[in-house]
Amino acid sequence: MDGTTLILNAAERTKAAELLARFTDSYENSLTSRPIAPDADRETLTKLLAEPFPEEGLGVEAFFADVVDRIVPYTTTIAHPRFLAYVQGPPNGISPYAEAIAAVLNQNCNLWQISPAANVIERSVMDWLTDLFALGPSSGGLLTNGGSGATKDAITAAIADRRPDFRERGLQETRAPLVLYTSDEAHRSVVKAATLLGIGLANVRTIPTDDHFQLRVDLLAKAIADDRAAGKEPFCIVATAGTVTTGSIDPIGPIADLCEKENLWLHVDGAYGALFILADSTREALAPLSRADSITLDPHKLLFAPLEAGALLVKDMAKLRAAFAFSSTSSYLTAIDDAHLLDYMDHGPQLSRSFKALKVWAALRTFGVGAFRTTTERCLSLATRLGSHIAANPGLDLMNPVTLTAVCIRMPGRNAEAHAELLTRLHEEGTAMLGPARIRGQACIRACITNHRTTETDIDLLASRLTTLATR
Ligand SMILES: Cc1ncc(COP(=O)(O)O)c(C=O)c1O
Structure with missing residues (x-):
């Protein structure tokens, strides 16, 4: 050198x-x-x-x-076809190259003037996503570093919407405490975000779920009524489309009805599940997401973008701007209002932002949307196949209805240690990597098919090894 x-x-x-x-x-x-x-x-x-x-x-x-x-x-x-742990998959073939090119170009996607092509590319990715969910003409969004960040930004917007003077007064003064509702199956990022934003754990209600792990709307309505009677101020419901453990989808339609009636912000955490709207078999179940005020989803999951690429979609882009635009007080950055050229720094917490959109845009153009429809459908059908193997096996319990691609498996009568050993054995012998899970207090193991490389042969091999190991 x-x-x-x-x-x-x-x-x-x-x-x-x-x-x-x-x-x-x-x-x-x-x-x-x-x-x-x-x-x-x-x-x-x-x-x-x-x-x-x-x-x-x-x-x-x-x-x-x-x-x-x-x-x-x-x-x-991660790209092994039997890596089936957590909610993570291998990158699609082209996105790593796009990521390298984004690094060479090093665009700063904060102000449109300094990253014009990147700006339009991010906008076109977001337009495609908001159209998928039929969020309407005022909708928009931006790419984030992940689902957790997107949910935090959504709750920030919900607070700003409820308390227009939030910026001036914060949440420090004594007023009715704002209350947020989610389910006991929600991802921990929801509670984490509410805590970081100053809502306080005491004002987060985790509503019980039913036998299908879906939020109970009757209990939600009751909790809201109780809080109002106690002088608190309900402001936001975070429903989940694809809970992290079992993949269940909360009853978004009835929750949206309740939000309308009670004047509450509806956020849907679809980090895992929302993009299954691409698959024919789950499109209808996810259609009510069109009624959400905001949606979290993760291109680094089902669009198989390399980490990191999350996304926040909102029904009304002006609300995101109301929460995050500080430009008028900035001494050296100017914002230009143009419907087509967005200053992303005014719609989220970051100033410097990488060109994440390139890897998503590149994949959609290189492989075509159809390839993602086929891939998501294939992941669903592989999960159904694994679920059927488990259900047919008297030595194993299938712990959840297989709604999306999470399959939770338990060896009846065996403790948490035995399940941990099973996981270790599976990956040490090279069969597969699954993750641990706990359902209603019971330890189990969980396969999540968020892997575009997994085949039927991989699933059959896993099921056969599970049968052997569980009956030993
Ligand atoms: C339902 C759900 N929400 C949120 C997240 C967090 O997403 P991220 O890891 O992109 O922050 C996950 C991750 O698996 C998830 O499954």
Whole structure:
């Protein structure tokens, strides 16, 4: 390396491109033979990866050698077709390239003037998403770093909508406490967001769910009435489309009716499930999301964008702007109101923002929307297949109705430790990586098919191994 600049010369660029191509090829070709979970201990990794940085650069080849020899062996093989843990899948084929190009261009997607093409690309991705959910002509949204962030931004907008003087007065003064409602199956990011925003856990109601893990609207209505009678101020309901453990979809239509009647903001956390609107078999169940004031969804889940890409959609973009625009008080940044060119810094908490939209836009154009319809439908049908295997097996209990792609499995009469051992055994022998879950206090294991590489053969192999291991 030259040692005085931070630029690669032509030969180094060619080398880097060659090594990158070699790396992506060999990674792709070795996916199924790699261990799904790495064998790593902190001490070995620290020795290997936390050396002091050299004063003189080691060069391009040394970096790629580090990737291949020291990093990749200690990573989880998310793209293994039987990685079925949490709600995470492998990237689609083109998005990693788009991500690299976004890094080369390094657009700052805050003001449209300094990132015009990126601005229109993000807008076109958001228009496609808001159309999918039929959110109407005033709708819009923006990409976020994930579902948790999107939900926090949505609740921020809900507070600002309820208390237009929120910016001036905050929530410190004594007024009726604002109350937020969600279900006992909601993702923890909902409670976390409400807490971070100053709502206070004492003002978050986690409403019980029914046998299908769906929020009970009768109990919700009662909780709202009780809170009003106690002098509190209900302001927001966070329903879930695709609960993280069981994939159930709250009764969004009746909840929307209640929100209208009670004048409450309806946010739907669809981080896991909303994008199943792409699949024919779940489109109708998700159609009532059109009535939401805001929706969280995650392109880094079902659009298989590499992390990070979440999204917040809102029915009325002006409400997002009312919550987040501070430009008029900014000394050096100006905002231009143009229906087509949005200053994203005025619609969310971030100033500097990466060009996340490129990887989503690239995938939609490269593969076409149809490929995502097929893929989401295939994930659903693989989950049904796994659910049927489990239900047909007397040695295993299927713990949830398979609404989306989460399948929770229990060995009857066995404790939490036995389920933890089962998980370890499955991934140590290379069968699959599943995650732990707890349903109504009972330990179980959970497969979530958010993986576009999983096949029927993978599912059958997993089911057969589960049968053997559970009956031992
Ligand atoms: C229902 C639900 N909400 C929120 C989240 C959090 O999303 P993220 O990890 O993108 O912040 C998840 C993650 O799996 C989820 O399943």
